[in-house]
Amino acid sequence: MLCYQCEQTQRHDDKFGCISSEGACGKDANTSDLQDILIYQVKGIAQYAHRARTLGVVDRDLDAFILFALFTTLTNVNFTPARFQQLIQEAAQKRDAIKIRYEVAASEKGVEAEILSGAAAWQPPKAINELLAQASIAAVNAEQETVGEDVIGLRVLILYGLKGIAAYAHHARMLGKQDDSVDAEIERLLDYLASNPTDLEELLAQALEAGKVNLKVMALLDAANTDNFGQQTIGQARTSPVAGKAILVSGHDLHDLANLLEQTKDSGINIYTHGEMLPAHAYPKLKAYAHLVGNYGSAWQNQQQEFADFPGPILMTSNCIIEPAKNYRQRIFTIGPVGWPGVRHIQNDNYAPLIQAAKALPGFKEDSAEKTVTIGFGRHSVLGVADQVVEAVKTGAIKHFFLIGGCDGAVPGRNYYTELADNAPSDSVILTLGCGKYRFNDHEFGNIGGIPRLLDVGQCNDAYSAIQIASTLAEAFECGVNDLPLSLMVSWFEQKATAVLLSLLALEIKGIHLGPTLPGYLTPNLLAILIERFDIKVNQTAEADLQAALGQAA
Amino acid sequence: MDSYQITITTQDQQQLAFACRGDQTLQQGAEAENIFLPSQCGSGVCGVCTVHCQSGEFDMRDYNSEALAADAAEQGDILLCSTYPRSDLAVSTPYSYDLIHFESLAQRQAEILEIKPINDDVVALELQLLPDAEDMLSLDFEAGQFVELGIPGTDITRPYSLANAPNWDGRLAFLIQLHPQGQFSQFLRQAKVGQNISVTGAQGQFVLQESSLAPRYFVAGGTGLAPFLSMLTHMAEMMDSQTVELFIGAKHEKDLLAMEQLTALQQQLPQLKIHRCISQAEHTWQPDADEWIGAYRQSVLEVMKQTLKTAAEPVDVYVCGSPRLVNGIVEMTHTVSPESQLFYERFTTA
Ligand code: SF4
Ligand code: SF4
Ligand code: FES
Numbered sequence: 041m042l043c044y045q046c047e048q049t050q051r052h053d054d055k056f057g058c059i060s061s062e063g064a065c066g067k068d069a070n071t072s073d074l075q076d077i078l079i080y081q082v083k084g085i086a087q088y089a090h091r092a093r094t095l096g097v098v099d100r101d102l103d104a105f106i107l108f109a110l111f112t113t114l115t116n117v118n119f120t121p122a123r124f125q126q127l128i129q130e131a132a133q134k135r136d137a138i139k140i141r142y143e144v145a146a147s148e149k150g151v152e153a154e155i156l157s158g159a160a161a162w163q164p165p166k167a168i169n170e171l172l173a174q175a176s177i178a179a180v181n182a183e184q185e186t187v188g189e190d191v192i193g194l195r196v197l198i199l200y201g202l203k204g205i206a207a208y209a210h211h212a213r214m215l216g217k218q219d220d221s222v223d224a225e226i227e228r229l230l231d232y233l234a235s236n237p238t239d240l241e242e243l244l245a246q247a248l249e250a251g252k253v254n255l256k257v258m259a260l261l262d263a264a265n266t267d268n269f270g271q272q273t274i275g276q277a278r279t280s281p282v283a284g285k286a287i288l289v290s291g292h293d294l295h296d297l298a299n300l301l302e303q304t305k306d307s308g309i310n311i312y313t314h315g316e317m318l319p320a321h322a323y324p325k326l327k328a329y330a331h332l333v334g335n336y337g338s339a340w341q342n343q344q345q346e347f348a349d350f351p352g353p354i355l356m357t358s359n360c361i362i363e364p365a366k367n368y369r370q371r372i373f374t375i376g377p378v379g380w381p382g383v384r385h386i387q388n389d390n391y392a393p394l395i396q397a398a399k400a401l402p403g404f405k406e407d408s409a410e411k412t413v414t415i416g417f418g419r420h421s422v423l424g425v426a427d428q429v430v431e432a433v434k435t436g437a438i439k440h441f442f443l444i445g446g447c448d449g450a451v452p453g454r455n456y457y458t459e460l461a462d463n464a465p466s467d468s469v470i471l472t473l474g475c476g477k478y479r480f481n482d483h484e485f486g487n488i489g490g491i492p493r494l495l496d497v498g499q500c501n502d503a504y505s506a507i508q509i510a511s512t513l514a515e516a517f518e519c520g521v522n523d524l525p526l527s528l529m530v531s532w533f534e535q536k537a538t539a540v541l542l543s544l545l546a547l548e549i550k551g552i553h554l555g556p557t558l559p560g561y562l563t564p565n566l567l568a569i570l571i572e573r574f575d576i577k578v579n580q581t582a583e584a585d586l587q588a589a590l591g592q593a594a
Numbered sequence: 595m596d597s598y599q600i601t602i603t604t605q606d607q608q609q610l611a612f613a614c615r616g617d618q619t620l621q622q623g624a625e626a627e628n629i630f631l632p633s634q635c636g637s638g639v640c641g642v643c644t645v646h647c648q649s650g651e652f653d654m655r656d657y658n659s660e661a662l663a664a665d666a667a668e669q670g671d672i673l674l675c676s677t678y679p680r681s682d683l684a685v686s687t688p689y690s691y692d693l694i695h696f697e698s699l700a701q702r703q704a705e706i707l708e709i710k711p712i713n714d715d716v717v718a719l720e721l722q723l724l725p726d727a728e729d730m731l732s733l734d735f736e737a738g739q740f741v742e743l744g745i746p747g748t749d750i751t752r753p754y755s756l757a758n759a760p761n762w763d764g765r766l767a768f769l770i771q772l773h774p775q776g777q778f779s780q781f782l783r784q785a786k787v788g789q790n791i792s793v794t795g796a797q798g799q800f801v802l803q804e805s806s807l808a809p810r811y812f813v814a815g816g817t818g819l820a821p822f823l824s825m826l827t828h829m830a831e832m833m834d835s836q837t838v839e840l841f842i843g844a845k846h847e848k849d850l851l852a853m854e855q856l857t858a859l860q861q862q863l864p865q866l867k868i869h870r871c872i873s874q875a876e877h878t879w880q881p882d883a884d885e886w887i888g889a890y891r892q893s894v895l896e897v898m899k900q901t902l903k904t905a906a907e908p909v910d911v912y913v914c915g916s917p918r919l920v921n922g923i924v925e926m927t928h929t930v931s932p933e934s935q936l937f938y939e940r941f942t943t944a
Binding site for chain 2: 068070071119120121123125126167168169255351364365367369370381382384385388392396397399400401402
């Protein structure tokens with residue numbers, strides 16, 4: 041196996057990558073190799089889908105399959121090798137089907153169908169040992185010897201960005217929002233990757249194109265969330281348990297949460313959000329369920345402790361799942377793209393087994409003292425007070441904005457973000473996104489003229505909201521986003537953060553701080569290019585970066 | 595008495611350590627520190643507690659060669675329940691960290707729901723757990739594990755594999771072989787529906803290798819079918835599509851157990867193949883070829899030998915039954931299919 045898609049990838053001297061029998065996340069070598077093969081096949085499918093589309097063939101089920109397949113390979117999503125074995129056979133059938141549709145459409149239109157080779161023609165063997173024996177054709181660093189590591193680095197930058205985009209697009213699709221032009225663009229980029237491109241300039245330009253599609257996808261997801269659940273409103277989410285039987289929902293999929301809320305509404309079972317599900321409490325239509333009682337626990341990397349302590353079953357709707365410990369393995373369930381060997385998987389949105397488990401397990405015996413956290417500063421809320429904010433900036437009451445966005449992880453280096461938030465001057469406002477906020481969202485930040493100093497914009501995909509907020513502020517001040525007294529501190533962990541980063545770069549936002557460590561696939565050359573063109577900043581100490589940020593803005 | 599440091603490395607490379615005196619077995623030393631390593635009989639007959647000793651001196655005694663073969667012992671395999679340390683030891687386990695328990699196993703009460711004779715020597719026992727102090731109804735177990743059932747009014751307990759899959763309603767099912775002198779057997783003969791008995795556990799390392807992609811061959815002798823019923827039911831619930839073949843060994847046709855249940859399981863697990871191997875089948879025995887994939891007038895050992903010889907790829911072999919059956923398969927896999935992985939549980943008479 042070779043995988044270096046996330047921030048916790050193993051490091052051997054100067055080399056990055058999980059290469060032994062198991063990755064740092066717990067993904068075993070077979071699963072990793074099968075995931076690579078699936079990605080390879082998805083490129084092959086896209087080669088045909090992209091060409092078929094130019095002939096007027098649109099297959100939305102196939103588009104959905106591409107997104108789903110990519111999603112299963114994100115960090116901390118699916119660890120079940122048998123699932124990938126099935127997906128690989130399914131992918132081969134789907135590829136054969138779209139190939140035929142393409143050829144038929146071509147002959148109907150009187151054009152000559154291209155004969156494709158490589159991924160588009162590859163047939164997976166049925167026996168598992170023969171399948172695994174072919175994994176090298178699909179390795180992320182295939183061809184590295186001939187094309188060099190810079191080319192590979194940019195190829196995977198695009199691929200990993202596409203994985204993040206696919207995750208967002210899948211979430212939006214589940215909520216009924218889909219856009220053919222987005223699917224077309226994702227397939228075009230996959231087709232581009234299938235052509236084994238080597239031109240660095242072109243690769244970089246295509247990476248920014250991926251960033252642009254992601255903007256569209258985040259807008260889709262934003263619309264999906266708002267249309268289904270209403271606009272986020274500012275309010276309190278309870279963070280301490282109440283007496284009663286309980287189910288904990290983790291991951292990011294609000295559609296799954298909504299289904300569960302509906303199916304449990306008369307069951308007397310309380311539903312708790314975990315991790316990135318927190319923003320659910322800000323959406324009116326979700327909040328309306330009285331049994332959505334609160335948020336339990338913190339960011340994903342603490343789940344083994346938190347899930348073990350939770351007295352009910354747990355539902356994992358997307359990343360980030362880590363190996364379920366023995367003491368809760370029997371009561372954790374997965375759904376959608378997620379999977380862990382031997383863990384129960386919810387099929388067809390039927391939550392009956394989960395509900396049955398909740399009834400059999402103890403639940404919380406008593407109410408604990410009420411604790412809450414303020415949430416819901418989606419763009420509608422923040423822009424609702426835009427005048428006040430602009431005014432506060434003009435009078436000098438607010439001098440600086442920090443956007444601390446992205447993921448959290450287990451390494452001690454992530455304390456950087458806590459230090460940053462805690463030491464940000466009292467005339468600055470901090471916007472948060474993603475699960476990184478759990479490190480400090482229970483600290484006291486106070487407010488500036490009624491505007492809270494810590495505003496949680498939502499999940500990492502709500503980066504879209506943050507971008508809207510920044511653009512509105514820029515308009516109010518008649519300047520560009522880069523001229524705002526705004527520092528972007530992006531804490532990346534997995535591939536959705538990669539997609540968001542590409543979007544920010546596509547918007548020509550400069551001076552982003554990227555940390556806690558840099559992606560393993562960014563070679564010194566590539567980093568030099570990013571620094572030169574986008575003024576990307578590598579994390580120093582929190583103190584130094586804070587000073588630099590404030591000094592620059594003055 | 596001297597005390598030694600025992601360091602354990604699990605299959606997934608996690609480490610733990612405990613102190614053990616020279617007059618304690620490694621198992622006793624570990625349990626004294628509330629570390630529960632997989633074991634069953636505690637007396638050197640079942641082989642469940644086999645681990646590998648990487649370095650150090652020890653004294654292993656009072657064990658049965660059926661539990662640990664001489665050549666395995668020569669390679670450094672030891673039985674935790676029969677080994678006394680004579681120096682610090684470094685030991686590696688063939689199982690992962692999450693199969694180790696760190697507290698005493700909970701004892702629960704359960705009500706007898708049904709005692710159903712299946713044939714002359716086997717009964718199907720069904721229990722309903724009573725909620726524990728935390729109001730928990732179900733038992734936390736993995737398909738393939740066993741619990742200790744206690745005889746009311748005594749300290750006597752006996753290990754039995756669960757024959758049903760993990761569930762939330764607290765139902766526990768068993769297939770129990772009756773032995774003329776067995777104490778639990780004697781208890782069962784006069785036990786009544788509605789009576790309460792104790793259930794301790796679950797434990798055991800005979801569980802599915804969920805992340806292995808190899809085909810699964812289940813080999814069952816007698817009531818050794820129980821853990822496979824549990825695993826197959828669990829697989830059906832999980833819609834697990836892994837290749838799986840069940841080889842049932844019996845002397846006579848009438849000794850076949852749970853056939854109806856297996857037929858039902860075949861509906862839910864279309865890939866499941868069942869082979870009946872009847873060593874002393876009646877001449878009149880005419881297996882219906884449509885209903886069953888395989889029926890043989892041969893012992894299961896003979897059938898397995900043929901099967902393993904012709905297997906196209908390495909397989910995961912799971913065996914549960916008498917020591918004779920298990921040892922036969924262990925030896926056979928070494929010679930016929932060394933690449934295959936082997937998992938086993940020996941049933942001993944009690
Ligand atoms: S996802 Fe991250 S931790 Fe897991 S194998 Fe890949 S690089 Fe390693
Ligand atoms: S924000 Fe990123 S790291 Fe955090 S839970 Fe979501 S996917 Fe995982
Ligand atoms: S527990 Fe050691 S041989 Fe049975």
